[in-house]
Amino acid sequence: MIFAANFKMHHTRQSTTEYLDRLEALLERAEYPFKVMVFPPATALQPSREWITVGAQNAYPAEEGAYTGEIGLSQLHEFEIDTVLIGHSERRQILGEDQEFIAKKFAFYREHGFQIIYCVGEPLEVREQGFEAVAEYLWEQFDDIDIDYERLIVAYEPVWAIGTGQAAEPEAIAATHAELRRRIKRPILYGGSVNPTNIARIAEIPDVDGVLVGSASLDPEKFHALMIPVAPPQV
Numbered sequence: 237m238i239f240a241a242n243f244k245m246h247h248t249r250q251s252t253t254e255y256l257d258r259l260e261a262l263l264e265r266a267e268y269p270f271k272v273m274v275f276p277p278a279t280a281l282q283p284s285r286e287w288i289t290v291g292a293q294n295a296y297p298a299e300e301g302a303y304t305g306e307i308g309l310s311q312l313h314e315f316e317i318d319t320v321l322i323g324h325s326e327r328r329q330i331l332g333e334d335q336e337f338i339a340k341k342f343a344f345y346r347e348h349g350f351q352i353i354y355c356v357g358e359p360l361e362v363r364e365q366g367f368e369a370v371a372e373y374l375w376e377q378f379d380d381i382d383i384d385y386e387r388l389i390v391a392y393e394p395v396w397a398i399g400t401g402q403a404a405e406p407e408a409i410a411a412t413h414a415e416l417r418r419r420i421k422r423p424i425l426y427g428g429s430v431n432p433t434n435i436a437r438i439a440e441i442p443d444v445d446g447v448l449v450g451s452a453s454l455d456p457e458k459f460h461a462l463m464i465p466v467a468p469p470q471v
């Protein structure tokens with residue numbers, strides 16, 4: 237089971253360091269059998285901890301160059317970062333990244349051996365058209381993506397469930413993950429309003445190999461609390 241925290245544009249460098257210190261202490265005490273990842277903003281990037289992989293929320297597909305406002309491979313290497321999120325719906329929709337650009341990022345960071353969390357998810361208007369439309373939409377988001385890449389982790393995040401407090405119903409998650417599982421042999425995470433109330437139910441869905449968490453991950457105690465129902469600490 238993978239627990240990934242996406243801070244989005246929350247936390248500073250200092251608060252990220254404090255967060256990682258605290259989370260590390262909590263994980264160390266409980267010795268959870270989980271893979272734990274944290275994606276802070278670019279200004280707060282720092283090396284991974286023993287039990288926590290620190291990854292980048294975004295990176296430009298180049299080592300360095302004239303790309304104002306971006307960070308690339310050199311900046312990630314400075315902090316020994318080799319994990320990156322690609323294709324998040326906020327970058328697709330708000331920042332205007334199209335599939336061609338996203339695939340270019342994927343190919344570049346794949347070439348450099350990064351672990352990639354690749355995000356897909358349909359907007360509400362597609363969900364309302366029915367499951368076939370959802371499946372078609374999601375598979376189009378894999379255009380030019382190497383789904384057999386050994387360091388790929390897929391995150392399914394229905395756009396309408398992100399930040400709304402309303403996670404997808406377990407049946408909808410199960411059906412969508414089963415559809416993705418037909419071709420994706422790598423771990424598949426669910427994301428979208430995961431919280432302490434729904435985590436147990438979500439974690440037991442077949443083909444859910446972990447969760448990508450936004451708002452419920454911002455506090456280390458709360459993020460850690462998500463893990464407890466999935467694997468209660470041994471006493």
Ligand SMILES: O=C[C@H](O)COP(=O)(O)O
Nearest residue numbers: 242398399428429450451
């Ligand atoms: O990357 C994380 C997701 O966008 C989920 O965000 P959320 O947990 O705040 O809904």
